[in-house]
Amino acid sequence: MSRKNIIFGIAGLWLVLALGLIGYKQRILATGIKVVLETVPVDPRDFLRGDYVILRYKISSLSGIPGKSNFKRGDRVYVKLEPAGEYREAESALSAAESAPWRAVAMKAKNEIERGDVVIKGKIRRSGVVKYGIESYFVPEGKGREIEKSMAGRSKVAVEVIVDKHGNGIINKLFIDGRAVQL
Amino acid sequence: MTIATLFAGYYFSYEKQGHPLLGKSLLFLASVFWGSSVILICQIYNIPSSDNWLIVLLWALPVLPVAYFFNNRYVFLLASVLLIIWNFLYSHSANAANYYYPVLVFCLILPMAFKLGAWANINILGLLAASFSCCFVEYHWQYSWLAIFISSGLLGYYLIKKEEKYFSAASLSFIAWQIVCFNATAVKRANFYFLIPLAALFFFTYRDKLKKSLCINIFSAILWFHLVVYPYSKVFNDKYNGITALVIQLSIGVILYLIGMSHSESKKYFAPLYKSIGFATVAGCAYLLSFKKMLIGNAGFEHKFFFIICLALIAAAVLLLILLLCTKPPQTKFFKMELICLSAVFSGSLFILFFPLLASINTVIMNTIIFLLAVISIFYGMGIRSAEVFNSGIVIFVLLVITRYVDIFWELTEKSWFFIAAGLFMLIGGAYLEKQRKKVIEKWSAE
Numbered sequence: 001m002s003r004k005n006i007i008f009g010i011a012g013l014w015l016v017l018a019l020g021l022i023g024y025k026q027r028i029l030a031t032g033i034k035v036v037l038e039t040v041p042v043d044p045r046d047f048l049r050g051d052y053v054i055l056r057y058k059i060s061s062l063s064g065i066p067g068k069s070n071f072k073r074g075d076r077v078y079v080k081l082e083p084a085g086e087y088r089e090a091e092s093a094l095s096a097a098e099s100a101p102w103r104a105v106a107m108k109a110k111n112e113i114e115r116g117d118v119v120i121k122g123k124i125r126r127s128g129v130v131k132y133g134i135e136s137y138f139v140p141e142g143k144g145r146e147i148e149k150s151m152a153g154r155s156k157v158a159v160e161v162i163v164d165k166h167g168n169g170i171i172n173k174l175f176i177d178g179r180a181v182q183l
Numbered sequence: 184m185t186i187a188t189l190f191a192g193y194y195f196s197y198e199k200q201g202h203p204l205l206g207k208s209l210l211f212l213a214s215v216f217w218g219s220s221v222i223l224i225c226q227i228y229n230i231p232s233s234d235n236w237l238i239v240l241l242w243a244l245p246v247l248p249v250a251y252f253f254n255n256r257y258v259f260l261l262a263s264v265l266l267i268i269w270n271f272l273y274s275h276s277a278n279a280a281n282y283y284y285p286v287l288v289f290c291l292i293l294p295m296a297f298k299l300g301a302w303a304n305i306n307i308l309g310l311l312a313a314s315f316s317c318c319f320v321e322y323h324w325q326y327s328w329l330a331i332f333i334s335s336g337l338l339g340y341y342l343i344k345k346e347e348k349y350f351s352a353a354s355l356s357f358i359a360w361q362i363v364c365f366n367a368t369a370v371k372r373a374n375f376y377f378l379i380p381l382a383a384l385f386f387f388t389y390r391d392k393l394k395k396s397l398c399i400n401i402f403s404a405i406l407w408f409h410l411v412v413y414p415y416s417k418v419f420n421d422k423y424n425g426i427t428a429l430v431i432q433l434s435i436g437v438i439l440y441l442i443g444m445s446h447s448e449s450k451k452y453f454a455p456l457y458k459s460i461g462f463a464t465v466a467g468c469a470y471l472l473s474f475k476k477m478l479i480g481n482a483g484f485e486h487k488f489f490f491i492i493c494l495a496l497i498a499a500a501v502l503l504l505i506l507l508l509c510t511k512p513p514q515t516k517f518f519k520m521e522l523i524c525l526s527a528v529f530s531g532s533l534f535i536l537f538f539p540l541l542a543s544i545n546t547v548i549m550n551t552i553i554f555l556l557a558v559i560s561i562f563y564g565m566g567i568r569s570a571e572v573f574n575s576g577i578v579i580f581v582l583l584v585i586t587r588y589v590d591i592f593w594e595l596t597e598k599s600w601f602f603i604a605a606g607l608f609m610l611i612g613g614a615y616l617e618k619q620r621k622k623v624i625e626k627w628s629a630e
Contacts, residue, residue, distance in 0.1 A: 003253070
């Protein structure tokens with residue numbers, strides 16, 4: 001194999017990987033269902049990627065999820081979500097934030113998911129905490145402090161998450177008192 | 184930009200003549216840009232920091248072809264370091280032992296290092312770090328398997344490549360394994376399985392005459408002994424304190440020295456090593472036991488377990504000495520010097536064992552032993568013309584004098600006078616000793 005072919009191969013591999021990662025996330029954003037989750041935020045820094053907001057959800061605690069509790073640490077779980085209010089699916093991002101947050105109604109294994117269930121996939125970590133991969137919200141350099149200030153006090157913070165049929169979630173927007181945070 | 188930099192690197196390396204260094208640098212820069220691209224994409228989609236391992240992996244693996252096909256050592260170094268970081272991030276995030284890392288290193292990275300002729304050492308260090316990190320996590324059986332897996336892999340590499348660094352790394356990794364097992368059993372069980380790899384390690388050490396590895400394996404064997412004794416002390420409800428450990432260690436030092444003395448002519452290669460380690464161990468333990476304050480707190484060997492262990496070790500040492508005397512009767516005066524030292528250490532060990540509460544007498548005995556070790560080392564070193572032995576005698580002597588000076592005069596004098604006198608004493612004494620030492624070594628060199 002000539003060096004020219006190899007360099008094209010490597011460039012192709014890099015492009016496929018980068019576009020694959022983007023495509024995978026975009027597919028979730030395009031086809032998923034919007035759910036709104038209540039949060040408790042703090043503001044640290046990621047050594048790789050600058051300012052971000054750490055998010056904790058009500059459904060992050062095992063005790064906050066009804067259903068069977070025979071799951072152990074390290075298990076993959078699927079938390080079934082239902083809107084607490086009358087909206088099943090919000091029409092827009094803003095209305096989603098204004099609607100009642102979704103709540104966890106059951107914790108299931110993969111083979112227990114029924115057709116039509118809106119689930120979010122998580123993993124049980126130490127001390128009864130479930131991680132869903134939606135615990136970080138990145139903000140531009142220097143903006144973290146500003147958001148943190150607005151989060152302080154009695155502000156109601158919610159996150160619009162888009163979940164696909166497999167339970168993969170991506171953060172779409174962050175809302176403080178019903179207003180989307182503009183980055 | 185990343186792809187353009189990659190192609191520019193290729194262009195300057197192979198298409199345009201005369202700019203190979205620029206080409207290599209651009210290929211490296213493209214690899215860095217690739218990492219930043221991945222980081223940016225992950226930031227856009229808010230991938231959480233707990234998944235940073237994924238970013239590092241997505242950075243490291245795709246740059247490996249650049250290192251391999253374009254012989255770029257810097258890119259290979261970047262990938263090696265990233266994979267070490269990935270190992271820790273993954274283990275922490277998944278809360279599980281990362282078997283993928285050693286598999287990746289053994290099957291892909293080390294062969295690449297041989298091809299490129301560089302950076303094998305950093306990957307060996309990465310494997311050792313992975314092995315030793317198992318000692319610091321909440322125990323799960325998978326961590327001890329990981330430590331064994333890494334150790335065996337390194338041993339396998341030694342058998343293929345015949346380079347001592349792999350063997351030394353394997354020996355160190357087995358040390359990590361015994362510590363993992365010690366933590367695993369909540370210090371309740373002794374790990375006798377360790378004797379199997381230890382025997383294999385000693386076999387290879389002797390077969391291939393690996394001096395550095397022998398030091399590691401001797402340390403490993405001593406550590407194993409202590410880790411075996413500790414759980415049994417719990418069974419017999421005995422206390423494992425500093426004095427106990429030092430007396431045990433003192434006896435082990437004597438045994439090591441005797442093993443060195445008893446090495447036959449065919450194994451003479453290792454004899455000085457055993458003697459050096461044994462001597463250093465005895466001198467170190469005797470020095471620590473020479474502080475009265477330390478001995479005053481010694482409550483003695485209350486429950487007999489450690490008393491029996493120490494007695495057994497001393498008995499083993501005496502038996503070894505008798506066997507040695509039967510096979511090699513003392514002919515030279517140097518041999519007799521060694522015997523005087525050993526007898527002094529035996530007597531001191533036995534006295535502290537039977538009369539642990541007599542702190543003052545024990546202090547005097549231990550100081551006498553150190554003084555004897557120092558003086559005999561100086562004469563022994565002069566006799567056999569060994570600068571190492573001679574210098575170690577001088578070092579012990581100086582250390583003893585300084586320590587006792589501080590011990591005695593610290594309480595008695597004004598601090599300012601103390602420092603002035605100590606400074607003068609050290610200047611004059613040090614200059615005199617150094618002059619004498621140089622004179623002796625120059626005389627040897629001239630001869």
